Amino acid sequence: MNAQELRTELEAQGSIFQTSSDTEVIVHLMARAREADVLGRLVSALRRVRGAYSLVCLTHDARMIGVRDPHGFRPLVIGRLKDAFVLSSETCSFDLIEAEFIREVEPGEIVVIDKSGMTSRRLPEIAPPAFCVFEHVYFARPDSFLNGKSVYRVREKLGRRLAQEAPVAADVVIPVPDSGLPAAIGYANESKLPFEMGLIRSHYVGRTFIEPQDSIRHFGVRLKLSVVRSIVDGKRVVVVDDSLVRGTTSRKIVKMLRNAGAREVHLRIGAPPPTHPCFYGINTPNRSELVAASHTVEEIGRYVTCDSIAYLSHEGMMAAVAADRGGSASGGGYCSACFTGKYAVPLGSPDLVQLRRARV
Ligand code: SF4
The missing domain is CATH 3.40.50.2020 (Rossmann fold)
Incomplete structure (x- = not known):
């Protein structure tokens, strides 16, 4: 479903069930949020969204925000380049710029990087890990x-x-x-x-x-x-x-x-x-x-x-995939729905299920 279809759905329902990662939807939700600051608006928007996303946002006041969905479907990693932090979807990009891999952003974690360093907080929703196999x-x-x-x-x-x-x-x-x-x-x-x-x-x-x-x-x-x-x-x-x-x-x-x-x-x-x-x-x-x-x-x-x-x-x-399990808290569970049909996030409301079945 594209952003326009999803937006239409959201407006029709007045509530959100989505499994697309389209960031434009999140921006629309942030624009509607009542919180005063960007971080509060982002958290408010993400509380209404279900599905897969790994986001990096830049703010006007020189902050970089990285966030991974509570299931941790997609990767997001933190590196260090001299005295700066860098974020990327894959560690191989750190090799290109000679940055050092520090750790992964954990599922449901929000990291905020500014002049004073990096702080971490969590989205309120807890979900079983479902990293994309x-x-x-x-x-x-x-x-x-x-x-x-x-x-x-x-x-x-x-x-x-x-x-x-x-x-x-x-x-x-x-x-x-x-x-x-x-x-x-x-x-x-x-x-x-x-x-x-x-x-x-x-x-x-x-x-x-x-x-x-x-x-x-x-x-x-x-x-x-x-x-x-x-x-x-x-x-x-x-x-x-x-x-x-x-x-x-x-x-x-x-x-x-x-x-x-x-x-x-x-x-x-x-x-x-x-x-x-x-x-x-x-x-x-x-x-x-x-x-x-x-x-x-x-x-x-x-x-x-x-x-x-x-x-x-x-x-x-x-x-x-599970052999030699590394040091990540997200290493426990995987999504393998394209092989099994067992989706970690329910397909959603009856209207959305109908739309999804057009694909299934
Ligand atoms: S395992 Fe398949 S269904 Fe699950 S996130 Fe990856 S590509 Fe999508």
Whole structure:
């Protein structure tokens, strides 16, 4: 739902139930609040909002305010650069500016940074932690730390678990670059198979599954990936990807590998099949476009024309993500609703449920 639709809903209801992260709605709520200062208005606005947000606000009186929703769906981290504090959604940005990672903003925490330093307070609402597991699987950069864990290491563990759950006799393991790389390394290490870069990615093209139109996505795959024939020709190839959403990209990859001489193509996915849309700020496809929502794994395998296909189990994913739990209070619970349909925030009032069902 866009900001305008949501605003219309809010006005019609006179009360707020929302699971979008659109910051414009929060600004409207702040403008309506009765409190005198910006911080009071922000807290007042956020008390009426349910869903996923991580915000950074700058005020006219030179304060920087960072706040994370009570469930902690999205990351927000604090760093130090000489005598200044910096806020970011991922720790990898601190490396760029040579800032030191201090800690995460905790779920439901508000940090206020001004000339005298940083103070912390909490939103009144207490909620069970529901950190987005898809950040570990796909969204976050592998050189970041999330919930006290290296994203790269978690993805490598996802690949190891996948190899334990779905081994296959093969000659070589190749990743779908770039996001499938750590899982493919984990799969190859665990299965004692050679790891090679059988697909090369052009870095001039973005992520294809979030492109809005089919035509752009299809053209994007051709531009984005090319096969190294000398690596796959005559081989039994395991292709490891981090997710399979629509299946169209995987189908093209399988075709490209066969055209380059691959004898067998075995697809291994380092996450469970996504079956439900995200209402917490990620532009994932509607349910009708999620291939796993309406097809069995075997049917998907036939569609992508591979010799075998296997996804990591939900249990395997959660075990890999929860391993080596770090020092964050938000490390306890995860949202995995796009794999299970169990949403941490209820869909809302009857009117909003109806609107949401248009997507589900
Ligand atoms: S529904 Fe999926 S993408 Fe959205 S917050 Fe939950 S795990 Fe993340």
